[in-house]
Amino acid sequence: MGQGAYLLFGALILAPVAVFAVQASGRRETDATATGARLPFLFRAAKYAGAVLGSLVGGLLRVRRRHVEDSLSRSGLDPQQAGAMYRRLGRGVFELLWLSLPGKRALRDVVLIDPELLPWLDSPRGLVVATAHTGNWDLTACAAASLLSARERRLTVVTKHFSHGWLDRTWQGLRRKYGVDLISAGSVWGEARRSLPRGNVVAMMIDQAPERSRGSAPGRFMGQPCVLDLGPCLVAGRLGVPLIAVFAARDADGRQVLRLAGCASPPKPGEPLRAWAEATAQTLNDWLEVQVRRDPADWLWMHRRWKPLPGAAPQRRMQRAVSDGSAEISA
Structure with a gap:
């Protein structure tokens, strides 16, 4: 639950x-x-x-x-x-x-946007955002979508679903009401290829353990071994679009603040995409760790972030996927 x-x-x-x-x-x-x-x-x-x-x-x-x-x-x-x-x-x-x-509420009154983030929202090549379950992530997504709509751009969020149908419809409907486009993990690549060239934004969570070995790699988070989700990095690297980390936080007055945590450097000429994606995914998680340690109560600790991949030999399967190049984008 x-x-x-x-x-x-x-x-x-x-x-x-x-x-x-x-x-x-x-x-x-x-x-x-x-x-x-x-x-x-x-x-x-x-x-x-x-x-x-x-x-x-x-x-x-x-x-x-x-x-x-x-x-x-x-x-x-x-x-x-x-x-x-x-x-x-x-x-x-x-x-x-x-x-x-x-x-509809006036979200500018309750969500502040980091001024350093604003120029990235106007990237003509589109933008991939790595984010996490910090602050009130759904509220800030609605605020970001409203801001992008005013710029004639769209925000697409990769989402999961509740098992309760009516609850899931209510949750998804609330976000759509404020202009958030929602897709499942299996639709990421196709939607990214359609949406990003139009200057839109695709946001993906990085703080949940991947369910499949494809599109993942071993790493560390909060000082513990974990499985990294390479999805945002693979999308950004393959399509040549900027990749940034943005996390929500709550200020002293109770408002949410969307802060730019960092901007990933693009792959160097000749650098294998997979190697770049693994290193960049670790960097994204390092940036998230800084925020979580700054305010531990503001992150969703209920997720089983450090669980291994399903199956008897997850690490062996994961390493095989890396070595044979069969890894795919998985959000």
């Missing part, structure tokens, strides 16, 4: 929380933050509703709590950070429920 579980619980208690928040605010839509910026009141109220939800799921029900604490400990971090992670994840669910209310 991941964020889908939070949505299930959040949906049950959204109505009374929303009513209480509106009554407490005197039916005001916005309230001032410490910096003077005005944020929607219900957006800020998500902090308190999310704390209750996070305590329920992470404390009382202990959904993957042992896994989260063990992962923090193995990474050399305080396992007590688990509680804050569950509260922030609960907060993010209520922010998405606020986002799903009738009409």
